[in-house]
Amino acid sequence: MTWRKWGLGLLTLSYPVVIYLGLQHFSPRVMALALVALALLRAGTSRQAGWRAMAVLAAGLALIVLASDHALPLKLYPVLVNVAMLGVFGWSLRHPPSLVERMARLREPNLPPSGVAYTRRVTQAWCVFFICNGAVAAVTALAASDRVWALYNGAIAYGLIGAMFAGEWLVRQRVMARHAENRHD
Structure with missing residues (x-):
C-alpha cells in the first residue's frame, strides 16, 4: 500500500474529529473543503467504480454545504x-x-x-x-x-x-x- 493510500485511510478515519474541531473555528462552508479534498483524493487514488461513486456522493454533500452553509451534510x-x-x-x-x-x-x-x-x-x-x-x-x-x-x-x-x-x-x-x-x- 502506498503512502498516499495510507494517508487517505488516516484522513478518512480522522474525518469526524477534523470536522468537529474545524467547526469550532470555521464555517461549514470552509469545512466543506475538507470533504471536497477527501472526495478528490478518494477519486484520484481508486480504480474501483464504487469508490469513485462514493467520492461523487461526498462531493455532492460538500456542494450542499457550500450552497447552504449548514453543517448537517458534513455530519x-x-x-x-x-x-x-x-x-x-x-x-x-x-x-x-x-x-x-x-x-x-x-x-x-x-x-x-x-x-x-x-x-x-x-x-x-x-x-x-x-x-x-x-x-x-x-x-x-x-x-x-x-x-x-x-x-x-x-x-x-x-x-x-x-x-x-x-x-x-x-x-x-x-x-x-x-x-x-x-x-x-
Missing part, C-alpha cells in the same frame, strides 16, 4: 460510508461469491462448502452491522450534539468495528476447531 458523511459498505456487502450476497468468501479464498483457495456457508453468514452479519451503525450515525448527525457525533463516529464506531472483527475471529476459531473435530471422528 451525514459517515452515514453515506455505512450505506456504501452495506451496498458492497449486500451486492455480494446477491451476486456470489460473497465479499467475505472472496477474502477467505485468498488464504484458502479450496474453501469447503461449510466455509462458503460460514462466510455468507459473516457477510450477512456485516450487513446488519452497517445497518445498525449507519442508523446510529444518522441519529447522531440529526439529533445529537457535534461532540456526541464526533465521539460516536470518530471513536466508538471504530471500536465497534474492531469488536466485530475480534468477535468474528473468535467465532471462526471455534467453527474451525469443531470442523476439524468432525473430520477426525
Whole structure:
C-alpha cells in the first residue's frame, strides 16, 4: 500500500474529529473543503467504480454545504460510508461469491462448502452491522450534539468495528476447531 493510500485511510478515519474541531473555528462552508479534498483524493487514488461513486456522493454533500452553509451534510458523511459498505456487502450476497468468501479464498483457495456457508453468514452479519451503525450515525448527525457525533463516529464506531472483527475471529476459531473435530471422528 502506498503512502498516499495510507494517508487517505488516516484522513478518512480522522474525518469526524477534523470536522468537529474545524467547526469550532470555521464555517461549514470552509469545512466543506475538507470533504471536497477527501472526495478528490478518494477519486484520484481508486480504480474501483464504487469508490469513485462514493467520492461523487461526498462531493455532492460538500456542494450542499457550500450552497447552504449548514453543517448537517458534513455530519451525514459517515452515514453515506455505512450505506456504501452495506451496498458492497449486500451486492455480494446477491451476486456470489460473497465479499467475505472472496477474502477467505485468498488464504484458502479450496474453501469447503461449510466455509462458503460460514462466510455468507459473516457477510450477512456485516450487513446488519452497517445497518445498525449507519442508523446510529444518522441519529447522531440529526439529533445529537457535534461532540456526541464526533465521539460516536470518530471513536466508538471504530471500536465497534474492531469488536466485530475480534468477535468474528473468535467465532471462526471455534467453527474451525469443531470442523476439524468432525473430520477426525
